[in-house]
Amino acid sequence: MAPNIASLLCYICMPITSIIFLLIEKDNQNVKFHAWQGTAFGVGYILVLIALEILAAILGAIASVLGIIVGFFIPIIGLVAFIVWIVCLIKAYQGERWRIPVVGDFAAKKAGVE
Known part of the structure; x- marks a missing residue:
């Protein structure tokens, strides 16, 4: 499989597909970077949503007004995550290592691409 396609697939159903690529990809650092970033972004997004729902x-x-205020931020965070996801798909397909703020440096360290 072409590395840019594998990198793109890391984000399709994250964190599931990114974890699969972490397990099967041993050589290509670009794919490993996107797999780690997809895993961190997917897990982080899920944890943030759970925390906001509980809050x-x-x-x-x-x-009730406090719950409504917090609930207002959930779709905003979802929209931001969707935009970041689209950018990740595009950059991965183009072969670029675009780093998501917060999780990108973690992914680079884990993939060994500093």
Whole structure:
């Protein structure tokens, strides 16, 4: 499989596909970078959503307006994540190592591409 296609596939159903590529890709550093970044981004996004849902439920039980305020941020974060995901797909297909803020440096270290 071409490295740019493998890199793109790391983001298609992250973190599942990125974990699969972590297990099967041993040689290509570009694919390993995108696999690590896709894993970190996917897991991080899921954890942030879970935390926000729990926070919205707790604050909503205390005062409904607080739950509504926190709940307002969930679709905004989803939209930002969607935009970042599209950029990752494009950059991976082009063979670039675009680093997502926060998780990109982690991915580079794990892939050995500093």
